[in-house]
Amino acid sequence: MTFTTARRVAVAGASGRMGRMLIEAVLASTDGVLAGALDVAASPAVGADATAFLGRSSGVPVTADLRAGLAGCDVLIDFTRPEGTLAHARACAELGVQMVIGTTGFDDAGKAALAQAAEKVAIVLAPNMSVGVNVTMKLLELAARALGDGYDIEIIEAHHRHKVDAPSGTALKMGEVIAEAQGTRLAERAVYERYGHTGERPAGAIGFATVRGGDIVGDHTVLFAGTGERVEITHRSGSRAGYAQGSLRAVRWLADKPRGLFDMFDVLGLR
Structure with missing residues (x-):
């Protein structure tokens, strides 16, 4: 338009x-x-x-x-x-x-x-103005509703060395979209840090992993890991x-x- x-x-x-x-x-x-x-x-x-x-x-x-x-x-x-x-x-x-x-x-x-x-x-x-990222958000909403219980969810993001916040706003928004699609709140499910003897993964957790280095513009992968299969939805920004x-x-x-x-x-x- x-x-x-x-x-x-x-x-x-x-x-x-x-x-x-x-x-x-x-x-x-x-x-x-x-x-x-x-x-x-x-x-x-x-x-x-x-x-x-x-x-x-x-x-x-x-x-x-x-x-x-x-x-x-x-x-x-x-x-x-x-x-x-x-x-x-x-x-x-x-x-x-x-x-x-x-x-x-x-x-x-x-x-x-x-x-x-x-x-x-x-x-x-919006934490990310990319059209592709926002279409990815919609795919995550659909996946979260369809997969539901039985799939562990991890969000992995990577950005350049100069980025000052973590996890990225886009990664957090992805977590919010997934949680809302499943009738919950991200604040109740998010796990931002893992170190030492953590014990088993809590049921229903949404985990975040952050990578910082070089000139990476922005990569985001959401992993739905089930029994015998996993679904990965990824968006990468080249510029x-x-x-x-x-x-x-x-x-x-x-x-x-x-x-x-x-x-x-x-x-x-x-x-």
């Missing part, structure tokens, strides 16, 4: 790897215009043109001033860190700017703050391009939404 009036998009973390990927995706789109670029005050990119890394000029400077960076924008795409995203959400709610949030690692208070902001503006919040394209789908989908908190299942019609 495209629109006759281009959506004016701001990008947070504009000088980071994901921020630059998002800027390139907006520039390459036929219905999006780069209208704002935000970064922390300490970033050496502040004051420079947002597309200088591409050897071209956009006329959009990178700024740490939220009001200046969001002026005239329709929507902010934010893949930064919880504290930054929450500050952005407060500003967006005040200014009437929608948000597409791929930031992970929010605590309960952070999630509540985003829900409060969504009472004023429309927000898509951040899938996150950027999914984010643009969310930007388009939000165009007619006045307020509310949504996720990529809403965007993709997977409910």
Whole structure:
């Protein structure tokens, strides 16, 4: 779906790897215009043109001033860190700017703050914006319902050495989807650490294993291990391009939404 009036998009973390990927995706789109670029005050990119890394000029400077960076924008795409995203959400709610949030690692208070902001503006919040990952989530929902008791569930995720939270937000979301599909809550079943003499595996547990190293963009495997068979559902990201394209789908989908908190299942019609 495209629109006759281009959506004016701001990008947070504009000088980071994901921020630059998002800027390139907006520039390459036929219905999006780069209208704002935000970064922390300490970033050496502040004051420079947002597309200088591409050897071209956009006329959009990178700024740490939220009001200046969001002026005239329709929507902010934010893949930064919880504290930054929450500050952005407060500003967006005040200014009437929608948000597409791929930031992970929010605590309960952070999630509540985003829900409060969504009472004023429309927000898509998802730990992973990739279309493929969200289709994988739907497959996990179906598998969890069909397999049920008798299958032990383990979630294995791998990311680059710079990732600061563990397990990944995507892995946690996978666990939540599985638990909800089976009529339970992840908090009641999650096992995040194993060390020493652990005893037998608790019945019904959802185990997590985390790998960090190199430049791995993001790999997730969910193992359903039964008696005499196992089912593995895997998604691997080879680049951040899938996150950027999914984010643009969310930007388009939000165009007619006045307020509310949504996720990529809403965007993709997977409910």
